[in-house]
Amino acid sequence: MDTKRADTVAAPGRFPLRELLLFAAVLVAVLGVYAVMGPAYSTRMLVEASCYAILALGLTIQWGYAGQFNAGVMGFVALGGFCAMFFSIPVNEAFWGSELPGELGRVLLYMVTAVLVVFAATRLDRLGVPKRLRTVIAVMLAVVLYLVVINALRGVTDQIESRAGFIGGLGLPVGVGWIIGGALAGGVGYFIGRVCLGLRSDYLAIATLGIAEIIKAFLKNSDWLTRGTATVSPLPWPVPGPSEVGFTLARALYLSVTAVMIAAIFFLLSRAYHAPWGRMIRAIRDNEISAAAMGKDINKRRLEIFVLGCILMGIGGAALASFNSMFDPQGYLPLNHTFLVLVMVILGGPGNNLGTIFGAVAVYIIWIMSEPLALFLMELAVTFGEGAFGWDAPTNLDSRALQARVFVIGLLITLVLRYAPKGLLPEKVRHHG
Amino acid sequence: MNELVFFINNVVIAGSVTGSIYAIGAVGVTLIFSIMRFAHFAHGDMMTFGAFMVLLLTTAFPGAGAAIGVPTALVLLPLAMALTALLAVGIDRAFYKPLRAHGVKPIVLVIGSLGVTLMLQGLIRLFAGTGGQSLYIDDRKEIFRLALPFEGARAPVVVTEPQLYLFVITLVAVVGLHLFLSRSRLGKAMRAMSDNPDLAQASGINTNTIVAVTWVIAGALAAIAGTLLSLDVTFKPDLSFFLLLPIFAAAIVGGVGHPYGAVAGGFVVGFAETLAVFNWSVLLRPFRDSLPEWLTQAGNLAFVGTEYKIVVPFFILVVILVWRPTGIFKGKVI
Numbered sequence: 001m002d003t004k005r006a007d008t009v010a011a012p013g014r015f016p017l018r019e020l021l022l023f024a025a026v027l028v029a030v031l032g033v034y035a036v037m038g039p040a041y042s043t044r045m046l047v048e049a050s051c052y053a054i055l056a057l058g059l060t061i062q063w064g065y066a067g068q069f070n071a072g073v074m075g076f077v078a079l080g081g082f083c084a085m086f087f088s089i090p091v092n093e094a095f096w097g098s099e100l101p102g103e104l105g106r107v108l109l110y111m112v113t114a115v116l117v118v119f120a121a122t123r124l125d126r127l128g129v130p131k132r133l134r135t136v137i138a139v140m141l142a143v144v145l146y147l148v149v150i151n152a153l154r155g156v157t158d159q160i161e162s163r164a165g166f167i168g169g170l171g172l173p174v175g176v177g178w179i180i181g182g183a184l185a186g187g188v189g190y191f192i193g194r195v196c197l198g199l200r201s202d203y204l205a206i207a208t209l210g211i212a213e214i215i216k217a218f219l220k221n222s223d224w225l226t227r228g229t230a231t232v233s234p235l236p237w238p239v240p241g242p243s244e245v246g247f248t249l250a251r252a253l254y255l256s257v258t259a260v261m262i263a264a265i266f267f268l269l270s271r272a273y274h275a276p277w278g279r280m281i282r283a284i285r286d287n288e289i290s291a292a293a294m295g296k297d298i299n300k301r302r303l304e305i306f307v308l309g310c311i312l313m314g315i316g317g318a319a320l321a322s323f324n325s326m327f328d329p330q331g332y333l334p335l336n337h338t339f340l341v342l343v344m345v346i347l348g349g350p351g352n353n354l355g356t357i358f359g360a361v362a363v364y365i366i367w368i369m370s371e372p373l374a375l376f377l378m379e380l381a382v383t384f385g386e387g388a389f390g391w392d393a394p395t396n397l398d399s400r401a402l403q404a405r406v407f408v409i410g411l412l413i414t415l416v417l418r419y420a421p422k423g424l425l426p427e428k429v430r431h432h433g
Numbered sequence: 434m435n436e437l438v439f440f441i442n443n444v445v446i447a448g449s450v451t452g453s454i455y456a457i458g459a460v461g462v463t464l465i466f467s468i469m470r471f472a473h474f475a476h477g478d479m480m481t482f483g484a485f486m487v488l489l490l491t492t493a494f495p496g497a498g499a500a501i502g503v504p505t506a507l508v509l510l511p512l513a514m515a516l517t518a519l520l521a522v523g524i525d526r527a528f529y530k531p532l533r534a535h536g537v538k539p540i541v542l543v544i545g546s547l548g549v550t551l552m553l554q555g556l557i558r559l560f561a562g563t564g565g566q567s568l569y570i571d572d573r574k575e576i577f578r579l580a581l582p583f584e585g586a587r588a589p590v591v592v593t594e595p596q597l598y599l600f601v602i603t604l605v606a607v608v609g610l611h612l613f614l615s616r617s618r619l620g621k622a623m624r625a626m627s628d629n630p631d632l633a634q635a636s637g638i639n640t641n642t643i644v645a646v647t648w649v650i651a652g653a654l655a656a657i658a659g660t661l662l663s664l665d666v667t668f669k670p671d672l673s674f675f676l677l678l679p680i681f682a683a684a685i686v687g688g689v690g691h692p693y694g695a696v697a698g699g700f701v702v703g704f705a706e707t708l709a710v711f712n713w714s715v716l717l718r719p720f721r722d723s724l725p726e727w728l729t730q731a732g733n734l735a736f737v738g739t740e741y742k743i744v745v746p747f748f749i750l751v752v753i754l755v756w757r758p759t760g761i762f763k764g765k766v767i
Contacts, residue, residue: 205540206750221741400558406555407555410555411552417548418532
């Protein structure tokens with residue numbers, strides 16, 4: 001009896017009919033949008049879809065490659081957007097010309113000193129202090145120093161808000177903000193990952209959900225840093241803007257930048273996936289215990305991949321914010337920036353980069369087009385209702401119609417999980433002999 | 434003395450109110466976890482759904498409460514609890530059971546519950562709009578002012594009517610749950626299944642019944658928590674994401690799978706939140722003559738501003754995960 005599995009590595013390559021069909025369908029949809037909505041609108045849609053594709057690639061390596069569920073994509077996107085804003089907008093002379101930067105620097109210095117002092121206090125047991133006493137001392141010190149620093153900071157930030165508005169930007173090239181946005185998102189991801197990745201995956205979902213809301217609350221309420229709800233605009237573009245070369249061309253140029261980024265990320269990820277490192281990651285995802293028995297450092301690898309995914313989300317979020325040319329902390333919604341990305345990944349095919357990009361573009365087109373569609377359907381229902389039963393329609397109908405999209409996204413998630421758990425373009429798992 | 438009254442109003446009472454609500458929510462989460470082994474993210478929306486049912490019923494029968502002398506919303510609460518329990522069982526049948534039957538990893542169930550969250554949210558907002566609404570339609574919210582029998586206490590302790598009901602109902606719910614889990618046959622079967630599902634099944638416990646009972650209890654408790662929260666403030670359709678983190682933090686602090694731990698965790702998180710946003714400089718005011726000047730000059734000694742309240746449960750969560758992932762009562766490590 002032949003018990004050997006079919007060796008798909010040696011088997012001749014299958015003609016990628018499914019991929020071709022799906023991408024042809026997306027192409028037809030894009031062309032259809034171009035024909036109906038005009039080139040400027042459609043190019044904008046494509047640029048946003050490409051930014052979402054970067055986010056989706058970040059989530060697909062966390063969920064698809066490693067089985068980690070990040071429920072707080074929004075937070076990392078917002079961090080990236082903040083960095084894109086902070087590093088690229090012009091310098092605020094009203095702030096830098098006063099003595100406020102010195103004051104702010106002094107508070108930051110206090111903060112660093114306080115952290116160092118508390119850290120030193122946690123090491124007191126090395127000097128022979130009993131452990132219990134050390135903990136008490138460290139906690140007391142942390143509370144007192146925290147209050148001192150936070151009060152000093154409140155004083156300075158109130159001054160900044162009343163005298164200079166906000167601290168403004170640094171006036172650096174756009175790319176710097178994108179890279180640092182990725183780095184900052186990765187840093188926050190490292191912190192979360194250190195706390196949660198050793199435990200069951202539910203904890204990671206809870207913690208990321210929380211950190212996303214915290215990041216949003218911080219960006220929304222720190223008027224001195226981000227102008228809060230007043231929003232910052234315009235953000236400069238890395239390519240000539242619409243005022244110089246017209247909407248369509250400028251957006252097409254931006255699209256070429258994001259497309260190059262996606263191509264580079266795609267290439268690097270594919271290399272990593274097929275490299276021994278990628279094999280190790282998948283081994284950990286599929287059977288943690290045997291991977292550990294083979295001597296793999298599971299927690300370290302998990303942390304690596306989680307941080308990598310967060311970096312991509314930061315970069316994608318930065319590109320998205322720069323393109324919108326506006327930084328609005330209140331505009332970051334769990335629905336638009338977490339669950340939409342999640343649908344893209346699980347519908348397209350977690351662990352399959354091509355499938356993820358397909359999912360990103362396809363879902364984004366549906367998402368954008370669903371807004372006018374929902375309004376149209378709602379109006380139809382109302383006219384019908386008024387004619388047939390004499391309803392009086394509620395006034396805030398358009399805002400309610402948009403809530404229907406929330407329902408549809410939720411339904412899509414549950415249906416995909418139930419009927420197509422591997423997505424439309426499943427990950428191709430190779431069995432080596 | 435006025436400072437002490439201020440402290441009682443803003444910390445003791447407010448903390449018990451939020452603590453009770455978190456406790457009832459966390460009990461549901463922890464029960465679901467101990468039976469089905471996944472973190473149920475749609476719990477916040479089940480709470481909202483329960484409150485929404487009460488809102489609908491109160492709009493339909495506005496005069497029901499006046500006949501007995503309690504707020505209409507509370508009279509109709511049992512009906513809303515039944516409806517929410519029905520919804521919970523229905524959701525399980527429609528969405529979670531097929532996934533469980535496929536033998537998926539628990540994290541896929543978590544994602545599924547996020548999908549359910551969005552569906553519920555969409556439905557509630559579609560019908561209720563996005564603004565806040567009061568559950569007191571025909572009734573008046575009564576406010577009790579209790580003057581303290583001390584000299585110099587001019588400000589009274591303020592308790593509102595829904596807060597009193599909240600304390601009573603929380604007490605009843607917790608005691609009832611305790612009796613159910615420790616005395617009744619079903620409750621014992623539930624605990625057995627939480628300890629070891631295979632053994633429970635082998636000894637003749639019908640696991641399907643236990644799952645359904647768990648959903649009924651969780652749904653009913655969620656309806657209570659949501660309604661009491663909406664009675665205390667107002668009904669808002671988009672509460673859930675702000676409720677999820679404190680509730681999960683409470684469940685984890687108490688040790689996942691421990692109903693009593695969840696109650697304790699709920700009060701820990703509730704009091705931590707109110708203590709963190711309380712402005713401590715108020716309490717220093719009576720001693721202002723004997724304290725150094727720099728301390729009295731500090732105008733605001735709150736740990737975090739009210740806008741950063743959500744940081745508190747997150748901080749507690751991180752501390753407990755680093756320091757003792759099993760929770761203070763040694764629950765399961767999930």
